[in-house]
Amino acid sequence: MIDVIRELFRFLSQDPLSVEDVISRVGPVVNDPGAPMPIELQPVLSGVRAANLDRYPDNGLPYALTIELAPGARVTAAALQQAFGDYERLHTDFGHPPEIIFYPPAVGSRWTVAVIAKLESAAVSLDHQPVTSLSLRRDPVEP
């Protein structure tokens, strides 16, 4: 699974990248209610059971791809750490599972991709928690 995630990370870092490119890579459209609501995709990726694509409201370019991992494909936070470096815990509201964020170095010249992982629970050390879903957020590199 970690290879699929790495591959998506590299794919989303590329420029140019259109919504159509992401759809071709991840899976066909199930529902598109229009931005800022995400496009629901039917993922064809191994280990991914749901996928949503958000677009930048101003130019319609791909903003964030969120994938929900199948129970058998849930990597741990530690596995992501090996792939993307150190993480920081994000603030989450009462009743929500913990989330962590990785800021891997950019692999392209125009876009960086932050990796946001939702974990199963805060019950034990976060490192060992399985990741239930992942959002790959595209940010333009500052001029």
Next chain:
Amino acid sequence: MYSLIRRKFASTSKEYSASAIGTIVKSGATPTKVTPRAKDMSGENPTRVRTKRQRQGGSAFTDNTAQIHVIRRKPTKAQIVKALEAWNRSIARAKEIQQFINKKNSAEEFARYMQQKPGAQPDLTGVGEKVILAGFAAAMIRTQILWPKMPLNNRLKLIEWDVNKALKLASVPNLFSFKAEKMDGVAGYFQSALWKFGINKDFVLSPKLSDDVAAELCDTGMHESRHAEQRFLAACYYAGQNPKISAYAVAQKLHIPIAIAQAAVAKKFNTTTDPKVAARGKKMYDAFVTNGKENQKISDDCYSALLKVKSAQIEANKAKDAFNATPTDATYADAITKDDNLKKANAEFELLYKKYRNIPYEEEAHEVGALAWQAFKDRSSGLPAIAMGPPSQESTL
């Protein structure tokens, strides 16, 4: 006063009517401390029973025969009735807690909260401005009318449009993502890392938007919008601390998208910033960043405490039912133990929930949510006519 009887638990008769209730004490290494349940029953001090060996200066139950003893104390019918009432009260309180979490911002609750803080006034700047809250409530009336004719996507679009309008009026960047999701016991959330508002899908599935649900939507919409505003103000404050700071640094510090950080850098606080707004920005920065870990722990602990209330309530219910079905020494003792556990869980949750509500960003967001709820409930008194909804949608739907 009841006499204390100590005898082997494996008595010939376990019938409740023929026996008394007390603490089960397992022999062996377990000390003989008697739990304070005697106090619950009679209002007297907990009874400490000493074994013969203890009275002689030794420690209790040093043999290893693992015999189980019951220290008995016969309750009256009145006491049993009282105990049953107490169990019901604990269970009812646990249910109240769980319902309260799902519908936490009623006007009554808000009024109570404000009374607990004499002299406290809600902050009515930004998203909390009366004109914005009332405008959002007015827009909800329009949404109610259009609701039955609209497919799910259009309902969502209308809510999202109103939230973004409110954010724009408060000079906060619009949402990058808005999504209805299945949620368990949660109305919505704001995720700053994606600049996203997640809303409970149950809100939009109903064929009719009732007054109660519309009021809850006002509450949730403004509560989460307040969180967006808070995060943005914190970013503006942080950007203002260093005039040469990059948007990338602000984005990583506040965990927000770079596009939002760029907007914060463009609006960074300076000497001309309204001191009240600047103070709020610092307060939110401190709450999210400086004291972020501690505040997150309060939220996590509070949620764990809620889960404990749920499980303790299930156990207490089971024990009460078991006693009602088979009133024996054992079922009575078990029901008392489970009731004690539930009381402790309730008390622990209430303590932690107060701390949670006192986290600066939650305090503000709950206030604003409750005021929006109130604005909708008070709509008969007249709301300002602000154009919140998209006319094109209104005319075509």
